[in-house]
Amino acid sequence: MxxxxxxxxxxxxxxxxxxxxxxxxxxxxxxxxxxxxxxxxxxxxxxxxxxxxxxxxxxxxxxxxxxxxxxxxxxxxxxxxxxxxxxxxxxxxxxxxxxxxxxxxxxxxxxxxxxxxxxxxxxxxxxxxxxxxxxxxxxxxxxxxxxxxxxxxxxxxxxxxxxxxxxxxxxxxxxxxxxxxxxxxxxxxxxxxxxxxxxxxxxxxxxxxxxxxxxxxxxxxxxxxxxxxxxxxxxxxxxxxxIDTEEFRPMSSIAKKPFRIMATASADAPLKGVRYLLEAVAELAKQYPRLELLMVGKLQAGGATERLIKRLKLTERITFVSGISTEQLVAHYAEAQVVVVPSVYEGFGLPAGEAMACGVPVVSTDGGALPEVVGDAGVIVPAKNSQAIATAVADLLDNVDKREAMSLAGRQRIENLFCxxxxxxxxxxxxxxxxxxxxxxxxx
The missing domain is CATH 3.40.50.2000 (Glycogen Phosphorylase B;)
Structure with missing residues (x-):
């Protein structure tokens, strides 16, 4: 490889x-x-x-x-x-x-x-x-x-x-x-x-x-x-x-929710690396008491992910949504301060591209093709490394100027290369x- x-x-x-x-x-x-x-x-x-x-x-x-x-x-x-x-x-x-x-x-x-x-x-x-x-x-x-x-x-x-x-x-x-x-x-x-x-x-x-x-x-x-x-x-x-840059777009009319991070992934698919994101959230919660995670995807009742959420005591910090329209998805992106793509492997990485098109700073692993999509317009961390995810998210939460610069760079990259x-x-x-x-x- x-x-x-x-x-x-x-x-x-x-x-x-x-x-x-x-x-x-x-x-x-x-x-x-x-x-x-x-x-x-x-x-x-x-x-x-x-x-x-x-x-x-x-x-x-x-x-x-x-x-x-x-x-x-x-x-x-x-x-x-x-x-x-x-x-x-x-x-x-x-x-x-x-x-x-x-x-x-x-x-x-x-x-x-x-x-x-x-x-x-x-x-x-x-x-x-x-x-x-x-x-x-x-x-x-x-x-x-x-x-x-x-x-x-x-x-x-x-x-x-x-x-x-x-x-x-x-x-x-x-x-x-x-x-x-x-x-x-x-x-x-x-x-x-x-x-x-x-x-x-x-x-x-x-x-x-x-x-x-x-x-x-x-x-x-x-x-x-x-x-x-x-x-x-x-x-x-x-x-x-x-990426459809007309549908996936920044929405300045929607206010950011402080300490809201977001991910789009099948919660119980090991390929998507949700386990490492949850471990990172548990670590971040010690520093950011108001931290919350919005997950776009279904949670399998009694599955491994639900058990991990309970073990890490994250139930009150995580909201799952599924079956939503594209417009609702874009609105969720607009509310997020940071989007995390924790995948172990991606053949392309549509969630990363969609978030960037919406002008949201992205923390992504280096799984599969994600570095090709994110490039220098986001933060790339090693796959299967929850500590690296936590460190990168904390850096963005603490640095509004970096978030704003990354927001503009991400949108430009998608418009130029991936429309x-x-x-x-x-x-x-x-x-x-x-x-x-x-x-x-x-x-x-």
């Missing part, structure tokens, strides 16, 4: 220019394309994949393209100009195994999904791929590009074999999630369950090796995917994620390269 780097704005601007796909001759002038984005589960509250679908589809429409999104449940929030084609599965993670009825047994895909859940596996990507292949084979020949959002299923290989121009985004290798979860497991039974749930990785590794057009969202992810899936980094193209308009342009250029290769092959 490459050493972590904190790029300056100038350095990263040069890097982005160097790595951006060149405009291909097949689509000179970026003529409008008919694009189909695929997501096996795409609700933005569920994580980065849903956010990617929401904002990439919007940015591509604003760039003049026609965009359809095909998604399984939970469905994405899309711009009114984007057509949503619902591809329902059994949605067993919400409805439970008891939802099976006789009609479901008429479908082999449903049987695969149900038995996968019954045995502790995660079959959604595989089953979504089966459903999408069947649908697109019958109804998808009018699309110029099919863009898979990390499904990496056998169905994607079948689409490619049938001649569909397919692009696949891999945000980061789920092998990272697996290893971090195994390290955090309390006993062999938990490790067995974790390995079974992640068994879909066997499929994804095999599929990734056979796909022709892979793209990822950071240099860190590019190296990690290559290592985890036994690929060459040069065979994975790079198009950075964007979705730039992402859409680079992705369109990449699509053009894919189409040029396809045409050259067809013409001999």
């Amino acid at each position: 490459q050493a972590k780097q904190a790029f300056t704005v100038a350095e990263l601007a040069t890097t982005l220019t160097d790595i951006a796909p060149t405009t291909a001759t097949v689509n000179q002038g970026n003529a409008p394309l008919k694009i189909c984005l695929l997501g096996y589960r795409s609700q933005p509250y569920g994580g980065g994949q849903g956010i990617y679908i929401k904002y990439l589809s919007k940015a591509l429409v604003e760039a003049g393209h026609e965009v359809d999104v095909i998604s399984g449940q939970p469905y994405p929030h899309v711009d009114p100009r984007v057509k949503l084609i619902k591809m329902p599965g059994m949605n067993l993670f919400e409805t439970g195994l008891g939802s099976l009825n006789f009609s479901h047994l008429r479908s082999m895909t449903n049987i695969i999904e149900w038995t996968g859940k019954l045995t502790g596996g995660f079959s959604e990507p595989r089953c979504f791929g089966r459903r999408v292949f069947k649908y697109l084979k019958a109804h998808g020949r009018h699309y110029d590009i099919i863009h898979d959002n990390q499904c990496l299923s056998w169905g994607m290989l079948k689409l490619q074999k049938k001649g569909f121009p397919l692009v696949t985004t891999i945000h980061h290798p789920i092998t990272s999630d697996l290893q971090i979860a195994l390290n955090a497991a309390k006993d062999w039974k938990a490790r067995l369950f974790i390995r079974r749930w992640h068994s879909f990785l066997t499929m994804q590794k095999k599929v990734a090796k056979r796909l022709n057009h892979l793209v990822t969202v950071s240099e860190s992810a590019q190296q990690d995917i290559a290592s985890a899936f036994s690929l060459k980094p040069a065979g994975i193209s790079l198009v950075y994620n964007g 979705w308009k730039r992402t859409a342009k680079q992705m369109t250029d990449y699509y053009s390269q894919v189409l040029e290769k396809k045409n050259n092959y067809a013409n001999g």
